[in-house]
Amino acid sequence: MIRFATIGTNFIVRWFLEAAAMSNELLYAASYSREEEKAKAFAAEYGAARYCTDLQELAESKDVDAVYIASPNSLHFEQSILMLSHGKHVMCEKTITSNSQELHKLIEAADRNHVVLLEAMRSIFDPGFAVIQENLKRLGKIRRVSFQYCQYSSRYDKFKNGIIENAFDPSFSNGALMDIGVYCIHPLVKLFGLPQKIISDAILLHNGVDGAGTILARYEEMQAELIYSKISDSHIPSQIQGEEGTLVIEDIPNPRNVTFYGRNGECEVLVSHEPELNLIYEIQEWIEQIKGHQDWHEPMKASLMELQVMDEVRRQLSINFPADEEEQWKKY
Secondary structure (H helix, E strand, O other): OEEEEEEOOOHHHHHHHHHHOOOOOEEEEEEEOOOHHHHHHHHHHHOOOEEEOOHHHHHOOOOOOEEEEOOOHHHHHHHHHHHHHOOOEEEEEOOOOOOHHHHHHHHHHHHHHOOOEEEEOHHHHOHHHHHHHHHHHHHOOEEEEEEEEEOOOHHHHHHHOOOOOHHHOHHHOOOHHHHHHHHHHHHHHHHHOOOOEEEEEEEEOOOOOEEEEEEEEEOOOOEEEEEEEOOOOOOOOEEEEEOOEEEEEOOOOOOOEEEEEEOOOOEEEEEEOOOOOOHHHHHHHHHHHHOOOOOOHHHHHHHHHHHHHHHHHHHHHOOOOHHHOHHHOOOO
16 A cells, blocks of 8 residues: 655645545555644544644655645645655646746656656546547647637636735746646647747736736647636637647546547547546556556656746746745755
């Protein structure tokens, strides 16, 4: 059994624990929160063996093999490198770090301590994503990719009323790009690699955080458009268009409905099922990596490219985070 701990007590940790309960290879060892009451209540609710409120204590724990981190983005690097440096395998929520420099440091720490590092990008481990990969060849020469994820955030209403929560606070390395746009960028670079050129634009709110944005990415023979928003909804699916056909993907973070349309009029539903708790697939990948059956470096390549794209987008838009200051990470 792999004994794991969680950092964070938000809704995504609840989803993770519900999915983890579907595996017979994981044992919930410890719940962490800065607030003792939260940590204690969370451990009791989900059956953790114990709880703790001290990160150093958790890192040094002999009864924990792996840690799932779902704290604000700005804390991912510091918490992850602490756990990796103490021999703990880490799965960290997207976006895994604030910038690519931090991720390079995490990879070095994981290699140095012979442990696994994985970004919790659930969509690319979903079986629907494998179907997309397998059917790209049916499209002929691919000319256009259009990925979009626009979801009005419940926190935006609070923002408009003067209450700024983490999701709309750039000091936490957050905003639409980091929270929503990553679901478009990661599958793009996973499928097609780094673009040759990027042009980006965004709607910046009064505190400098991006509420929505658009990225145009240029490849040698293909264009990509990525559209993301936390201040509006979209009901248009994502697409990959080729000279011989098109793949239509209903929900890019959860590719549960994928259809192929051929130029000859053919229409084939490749994937179609009701929404599910697809975090189980990233958990299964993590387990296989920890057991040595999968190389954790392979999916990390896409995470690095994802952050390289995001670094360039933020440079173009003058979106800066406290974590970008070199002294924040050079000591590691």
